[in-house]
Amino acid sequence: MTPPDLSRRDLIYLTASGGLLGLGAPGSNAEAESQQAQARPEKRSVELTVNGERREFQIAPSVTLLDALREHLELTGTKKGCDHGQCGSCTVLVGGRRVLACLILAISEHQGEPIETIEGLARDDGVHPLQAAFVAHDALQCGYCTPGQIMSAIGLLREGRPADDDAIREGMAGNICRCGAYEGIVAAIRSISAGGVE
Amino acid sequence: MSLGDPIPRRDGPLKVAGRATYAADQHPQGIAYAAPVLSTIASGEVLSIDTRPAMQRAGVLTVLTPDNMPALGQLTDLKGGTLGEPRLPLSDRLVEYDGQLVGLVVAESLELANEAAALVQIVYAPGTPRSEIERSSDRFRPKDFYGIAELQTQRGDVDEALSASPFRLQHSYETSVEHHNPMEPHATTALWEGDRLIVYDSTQGVISTRNVLAHFFGLPAGNVRVICPYVGGGFGSKGYVWPRTILAAAAAKATGRPVKLALSRQATFSNNGHRGRTIQTVSLGADQLGRLIAIRHHTLTQTSLAGVHVEPSGIATGMLYACDNVAVSHEVARVTTGSPTAMRAPGEASGVYALECAMDELAEAIGMDPLELRRRNHAVSDPETGKPFSSKHLLACYERGAQAFGWSRRDPRPRSMTANGMLIGWGMASATYPANMRPSSARVEAEPDGRFVVTAATQDLGTGAYTILAQIAAAALGVPVEKVRCELGDSALPEATLSGGSSTSASVGSAVHEAALKLRTQLSAGGAPMAEAHHEPGELEKQYSAHSFGAHFVEVAVDPELAVIRVRRVVSAMDVGRILNHRTAQSQIRGGVVWGIGMALMERTGFDPATGRLVTRNLADYLVPVNPDVPEIQVILIDEPDPHFGPIGARGMGEIGITGLPAVIANAVWHATGVRVRRLPIVIESILHQL
Known part of the structure; x- marks a missing residue:
């Protein structure tokens, strides 16, 4: 599939305003974003290969891989412990390497690389x-x-x-x-x- | 197979497969997501809230604020439930601490809810925050700790005895505000089916949560169902009902949609409880033989503006050692923080730390081995109540722990032991935690295929309840444990107590034991295939003082140039009554020890004194032990069933492991360096300039 046409500027804007930061520091509430709020990019198509299965779905560009797995694909075995890359609860393998799923966006350069989660670990006999x-x-x-x-x-x-x-x-x-x-x-x-x- | 067998944790296979479902793992049809709006001041008032920018975002369903929050029931008579924060969320415009819930956005997606929460505009009239005890003159002397223990007690004449003591000392010891930080942030998924409320909640008490929700939403208890098959750790922070649970249910009602409210890690720091800071003054008087003549233990701690919970640091002081003259007192300052709550061994964790550091200093003053000092003050019966102990093997803990550790090889002089350029320190201290038993029910049923199912509205926090309750039932039924399974964590099951105070084994375990015996009798007589039992403390328990005891021994290594402190090994010998499963029991004690390492060397919640705001609201600023921080921990379980506590003789063991451990580390740091640090956590700066 075609990589989404998302500029670096868009990404910085989106991640700074919520997606990656979760709630942000509860204090950054507000800094008046109301005008910009109306102009958010729409959802885009993303295709991920998770546990050997190709999944294509629509998603806002600000969604982390963690939230995409948990809330969009309903693969809730991967846990959210801090959403800041500090606890390791969301560790998955992307392209065979350890990655904190809360620290990367679902729409990212990792697209196309195989993603392995806890749900895909068990072998045919039921357990790794x-x-x-x-x-x-x-x-x-x-x-x-x-x-x-x-x-x-x-x-x-x-x-x-x-x-x-x-x-x-x-x-x-x-x-x-x-x-x-x-x-x-x-x-x-x-x-x-x-x-x-x- | 029998009781005590180290069978693997029953919930293990599901958990390692990622298939154990926690509160935020629920995806009911039509789900909407909630995100809190948190106050950005620590004290003051909300003047206005503009939700329009948030509501204008397509997909935002509602924003609950004090302006539109539906009225809930009264704050009194909660009918068997307890609020962590005795104050209803969004019920007024007062801001009493940083991170207070002042609004809740509900939207079609998680990312939209989070974005919209940042768009809510709030104008505050700031007040004057006071996050530190020292700055608060609003103080009171609490009478008791939830009716369980008196907090102002005196026996003998302490002043007189202290002045007559050949050896006496007085020191102040301080512990920091700590946060539980279970790995699962607090979460609730709530949905309504007509006038029935179903709540998936991360809680240590499905019954308490059900009762609170039924009360506030004006429902019969039978119309509320709280489901919690797995809890991602609680440690006290999920014991009482906190605002998010009530708000999730209110949001689901307001939107007509199932609502998931999973707090961010940052949000969990403000309104899900913490251990209050303590400043404790301990005075000890002793004779030439090291026998205690007097103990005075005064605690200054904190609670919130509306709070009732206090850290009862002196709770074990009158009981731990034989001493005729003991005075224990507590004073509490109201500060502008969220409400404190029970945190693993509330009272003992902070208080035994202070007492056992003072004992070490007394041993040094007398020139006596610290272990020998404890032996000489061993209490045969409870010196506070005069009652016999239900069972006590503390001397065996001292002996077996010391032997396994090699304590006799300790050179008592500070800075006398080194290894590879490191200063080595050995410390020891006693551990103690009371045995708690509360009313609980359970049911055991025989299924047609010859298997059995145990049900109770208790919950497994990772403690091993699924495993040990099956073992208890199997032993009483006389069947292999493979034939027994448990269904827990659902308020529709027979009512059981809150998972707190290390009480599940003695409370729910006793009910399971009795239900299983009853069923066995029924089955042999050709009777009904189901039996239920209710157990509560009886005459037996009233006659005895029931406490668990233990001894920790720790070796630390201190880098003489960098002042980095590492724990090198731990030996913990524990007398907790009958061991129900040697595998999960070992893990419980290890977990407590790891918490003790964190309390001693890392954990501290900071507030900005100028603004009263939290400055450590994530796991990079609030440090907890990680894998390389934890050495081998040798656990010795005495495993003597308590003949005077419940039908099984198990006293519970979730909390004792942390007690005493911070003192052992402080004592070991002194032994390594010659520096007495009387404030936790002990960090590099605590000793760097004195090495």
């Missing part, structure tokens, strides 16, 4: 070995950060086998687990790291 390892090592409690932890761990393992537990810890430093299941997370990744991962 790393998912099983997370359960076996009690690498979760509330489960909210878990999809992001697992996708991040998949990305980490694809980047090369971590040398030791400290390398796993550093490699997973961008994924906060408020329940504090870090030891289990390290143990689960270690158990898979030894055998390699696809």
Whole structure:
């Protein structure tokens, strides 16, 4: 498909005014945007390949990949924890690499690259070995950060086998687990790291 | 298989597949999205709100403000529910804190709602904010903590005893405002079906939430259903009902559409509770043998202008050690922040920190090993009530923890231990948290295929409720646990208590145990395939003082040049009664320890003193422990069933892990560096210039 004709200026304007910033600092309320408000670009067509499936839909250019996945494609396995790239809950793989879905727009240069989310991880037998390892090592409690932890761990393992537990810890430093299941997370990744991962 | 077996977490497979559905994962047909408009001043009044620029955007459905917010029920008699903020959202034009909800936009899409919220124009008449305790002269002395514990107590003659003590010290210890920051920001999806309200809410209490909503919307409780199968962490911040839940229901009613209101991380900092700051003064008096003669513990803390919650830091002080003369007092300053609320071990987390730091300083003054000082002050019965403890194995915690840690090899002199150029410090402290039991019901049913289902209106916050309740039922039924499943998190199920105060095992667990025993008897007699039970504290529990205890041992390494503090290892020995699942139990304690590391070294919510506004409203400015911050945590579970607390003898363990841990780290930092830091969090600046 044709990439949307969106200028850099449009993007900066759109992201600054809401999309990427979520609510913005609650204080930036307003700065009087009422006249510009009427002139927003309309929705555009976007085509994403998510978990091997091509999805084409209409979307406002300001929508993040995270909101596109969750609210437009109803793939809610990817979680929103901060919307600022600070917690890692929304980690997905784009082109095989770890990406924070809240920090990129759905309409972006990543279009066309395969997107992998937690929903696409399970194999035919129902579960990916790393998912099983997370359960076996009690690498979760509330489960909210878990999809992001697992996708991040998949990305980490694809980047090369971590040398030791400290390398796993550093490699997973961008994924906060408020329940504090870090030891289990390290143990689960270690158990898979030894055998390699696809 | 039996009770205590470390079976894997029941909800694990769904969670690792991304298929566990949280409140903001709902997509009812015709959904609309809400975005809050938050105040940008911390004190004052809203003079006018112009919603026209927002309403002019195509796709904006409504903007709720104090001008058009429908009237809700009275603020009194909430019939078994509790508001986190005792004040109705959008009910007046007063602004009492930064980030207060002053409007709510509902639109066809999330991005449109967020954009339109930024278009709402508000004119304020600013007042004078006072976000710091020191600047508030509006103070009071609270009588009790929710009727559970007295907050002004005295036994013996503390003044007299202190002046007669061969060893005495007095120090002030400070803890910062902290925010729970569960990974799931607070969220609600609400929809109406005629006069029936259905709410998917991220809550620690579906029944409490149902009762509050029924009250405010003038509905019979049966017309409100609150559904919450999974909670993305709560830690107290989802215990009471906060404004967003009420507003989501009001917005759904106003628009006739299902409404999803998922707060941004920033918004969660203002009106979903926090732990109030504390300034605590602890005086200790002891004899030459280290025996405590007197303890005085005064806490100055804060609440909001309308608030009732206070951090009860002195709550464990009169109970933890044998001492004849103890005075505990609390004073509260009203400040212009959102309302504080219970946060993991409210009272003990902050108060045991101060007491256990003071104990370490006393040990230093006497020249006694800190562990030996605790042993010498061990209380055999509850010194506060005179009652026997229901069960207490604190001495075993000291012994097994010390042994596993290697405590006997500690050189008591500060700055005496080093490794690879780092200053090494070893610290220890006691941990404690009360055993709480509240009325709860549960049902157990036999299904035609030979399986069983346990139902209760409790919720699994990640604590393991799905898992341990199945184990309790299986043990009582005498069937393999594979045959039992749980359905929780729905107010339509048998009423159970709020998930707070580490109470689920003893409260809901006891009801499940009794329902399962009842069903077993019925089935063997050819009776009905379903049994329900209601459990509440009885005569047995009244005769005893029931508390959990533990001991933490920590090693820190401090870089002598950069003053960076790292926790290198932790040993936590815990006596929490019967262990229901050794795997999830270990994780609960580890989680508490990780919280203790955060409280000790990172967590602090800042306010701009000039404007009263929050300056740490995201996870880059408000730091919590991440993976490399957390070392190996060895958990030792004493696993002695409590014979005098409930039919199972499990006292709960969600909160004890954080208690004492910040003191252990402060004590270890002193041991490493010789610097006593009496304010949390201990950061680089706390010690840099004294190294």
